Amino acid sequence: MYEDYVKIRDKYTDCFNDSQTEILDKYVDYHTGPDTYNLPDNIKKMAAELNKAGLEFREMGEGFTEIHSLPGYYESVFKNKVTPDYSAYISQMAKDNKENYAINGGLMITWEELGDRLIVWENLMNKYPKSQLIKSITDNYYSYLSDYLLGMDSDLIYDSEEGKIFDDKMEEYNRIIKKYPNSRTAKKTKELIAAYDAHTPEDQIGEKLNLRR
Known part of the structure; x- marks a missing residue:
């Protein structure tokens, strides 16, 4: 059950990342300092919704941001x-x-x-x-x-x-x-x-x- 759950969740998360490229490409621009961000209201709302589903925005380096499970x-x-x-x-x-x-x-x-x-x-x-x-x-x-x-x-x-x-x-x-x-x-x-x-x-x-x- 665990392995199937991870496989399905990863698949949906990958699809979600693909559908949100515009937001993810701009996310690094909101970075104002170590662990601090100045997020627009719509991104704040999205981050809160992601958190409810056990997801988060995570910067991966070189300007890339992805949505990952917490x-x-x-x-x-x-x-x-x-x-x-x-x-x-x-x-x-x-x-x-x-x-x-x-x-x-x-x-x-x-x-x-x-x-x-x-x-x-x-x-x-x-x-x-x-x-x-x-x-x-x-x-x-x-x-x-x-x-x-x-x-x-x-x-x-x-x-x-x-x-x-x-x-x-x-x-x-x-x-x-x-x-x-x-x-x-x-x-x-x-x-x-x-x-x-x-x-x-x-x-x-x-x-x-x-x-x-």
């Missing part, structure tokens, strides 16, 4: 109505979606938050290996792990000029290794550090790590 919407609908694996999954998705994860190829949460998020998904992967959600759980984990170890377009891991991993990334890697020494995340992090210490070319790091191995 982060905790599915959790409020399905609380105490699903099995523990689904409950844990829905709850974590709500937490992950509270804010934009990345914009313009750069991380919008801290690297420490990303590390802790990885451990949560790894624990879910280990706790519910036979869940019907295991593919989604696993895909989420490895997507985050790829960003964590290989970086993003605007968030690089390795300082080529200095010949070392950036200090802030190294500090986070040391934290995760110390705090969760037996985790898969720590194991792969150690492999990354070892690969750079062995002067593996940057374009070969991903193949060397083979994240899903």
Whole structure:
């Protein structure tokens, strides 16, 4: 029921986004400061109606705005109505979606938050290996792990000029290794550090790590 509900709601939300392109294209122009907007009355009314349906305007970066479900919407609908694996999954998705994860190829949460998020998904992967959600759980984990170890377009891991991993990334890697020494995340992090210490070319790091191995 949850999966069907999400699929149908996403379909209708996508259609709604397509039908409101004129409003969405102009929405960024109402932005007057951090988290502040000067919305026309008709947009205020629309935002209030969206909120009643568990939807919101969300800026996605580069001038794009989309209509999304509120982060905790599915959790409020399905609380105490699903099995523990689904409950844990829905709850974590709500937490992950509270804010934009990345914009313009750069991380919008801290690297420490990303590390802790990885451990949560790894624990879910280990706790519910036979869940019907295991593919989604696993895909989420490895997507985050790829960003964590290989970086993003605007968030690089390795300082080529200095010949070392950036200090802030190294500090986070040391934290995760110390705090969760037996985790898969720590194991792969150690492999990354070892690969750079062995002067593996940057374009070969991903193949060397083979994240899903």
